Amino acid sequence: MGIKVRIPTPLQKLTKDKEVVECEANDVKGLVEDLEKRYPGIKTRLCDDGGKLRKFINIYVNDEDIRFLKMDQTPLKDGDEVSIIPAIAGG
Amino acid sequence: MLREDQIERYSRQIILPNVGGKGQEKLLNAKVLVIGAGGLGSPASLYLAAAGIGKLGIVDSDAVELNNLQRQILHSTKEVGRPKVESARDRLSAINTDIEVIPIKKRLTSENILDVIKDYDIILDGSDNFPTRYLVNDACVLSNKTLSHGGIFRFDGQAITIIPGKSPCYRCLFPEPPPPGAVPGCQEAGILGAVAGVIGVIQANEVLKLILGIGEPLAGRLLIFNALDSSFRIVKVPKNKDCPICGESPTIKKLIDYEEFCQLRKKGGRGR
Numbered sequence: 307m308g309i310k311v312r313i314p315t316p317l318q319k320l321t322k323d324k325e326v327v328e329c330e331a332n333d334v335k336g337l338v339e340d341l342e343k344r345y346p347g348i349k350t351r352l353c354d355d356g357g358k359l360r361k362f363i364n365i366y367v368n369d370e371d372i373r374f375l376k377m378d379q380t381p382l383k384d385g386d387e388v389s390i391i392p393a394i395a396g397g
Numbered sequence: 398m399l400r401e402d403q404i405e406r407y408s409r410q411i412i413l414p415n416v417g418g419k420g421q422e423k424l425l426n427a428k429v430l431v432i433g434a435g436g437l438g439s440p441a442s443l444y445l446a447a448a449g450i451g452k453l454g455i456v457d458s459d460a461v462e463l464n465n466l467q468r469q470i471l472h473s474t475k476e477v478g479r480p481k482v483e484s485a486r487d488r489l490s491a492i493n494t495d496i497e498v499i500p501i502k503k504r505l506t507s508e509n510i511l512d513v514i515k516d517y518d519i520i521l522d523g524s525d526n527f528p529t530r531y532l533v534n535d536a537c538v539l540s541n542k543t544l545s546h547g548g549i550f551r552f553d554g555q556a557i558t559i560i561p562g563k564s565p566c567y568r569c570l571f572p573e574p575p576p577p578g579a580v581p582g583c584q585e586a587g588i589l590g591a592v593a594g595v596i597g598v599i600q601a602n603e604v605l606k607l608i609l610g611i612g613e614p615l616a617g618r619l620l621i622f623n624a625l626d627s628s629f630r631i632v633k634v635p636k637n638k639d640c641p642i643c644g645e646s647p648t649i650k651k652l653i654d655y656e657e658f659c660q661l662r663k664k665g666g667r668g669r
């Protein structure tokens with residue numbers, strides 16, 4: 307079954323235009339690694355050089371922001387839905 | 398007291414439960430500032446003007462361009478080359494002769510924003526760049542003004558309402574703007590006009606609800622719209638105690654002018 311990850315429009319180039327992808331991971335850190343394995347280049351879009359999540363992108367596990375859970379240690383289980391949501395500024 | 402022509406003009410909203418003549422008077426006494434007369438500011442200001450917002454300010458420093466007209470429905474073909482705020486004033490005043498429309502042809506900066514927003518109760522951000530969006534958030538937090546935020550990118554839209562002191566601010570959600578190069582530049586972007594319409598109208602609706610004191614604002618909740626699957630989702634936005642502007646020990650004490658990083662925009666001078 308795995309974990310469903312919603313990819314935001316600006317990153318869909320890396321996922322071959324797929325809006326939802328499936329991953330396997332036990333926590334958010336593992337999820338980012340798994341995403342990087344499947345879609346090389348995505349990690350640097352999500353994390354800075356120190357591996358920390360960028361401050362204009364949020365990751366939600368079942369609609370809860372991981373910054374208010376356990377950051378990248380937030381546990382994941384099969385069936386969870388993860389959304390990656392970047393700030394957008396167009397008007 | 399409402400005049401007879403006002404009762405007639407606004408009758409379809411006056412008859413709504415929870416609005417009535419009292420609600421209409423609140424709208425007529427309200428002062429709302431729309432930042433940007435573009436894709437979001439156009440639909441938002443059209444509905445706010447039509448609903449009878451008594452004082453409606455519109456800030457924008459740009460002139461109408463032909464490539465704006467696909468989504469910026471305030472302006473028309475013959476207006477190309479005119480300042481957007483003048484075109485906006487004419488259109489909004491034509492819809493509703495009962496309100497005061499104030500064109501403000503300015504580029505917002507840390508120097509002038511507090512002065513521009515001080516005369517208004519509610520601010521609607523329809524700007525089109527990160528520096529202005531963070532400037533507007535910070536200025537609203539510092540001057541305790543309610544802010545309706547909306548943003549669009551290609552087929553995506555977001556909206557959130559910020560009530561300083563009560564609900565999380567934009568930096569609670571996204572602490573810092575992206576640095577140059579971190580997101581695709583505006584030249585690669587693009588937008589379907591109707592997407593701007595969806596989000597701009599949601600912002601106008603938020604403002605009307607806030608003034609009327611009805612319903613639940615999008616405070617502490619981020620609304621996410623995707624045009625391709627016609628989906629709306631809401632994610633929770635908690636107040637961040639480490640927020641650099643509204644947290645327990647704020648690190649931002651004065652307004653910041655972030656650098657504009659879109660080369661195209663610099664040349665074209667589009668934006669606020």
Ligand SMILES: [Zn+2]
Pocket residue numbers: 565566567568569570637640641642643644
């Ligand atoms: Zn905040």
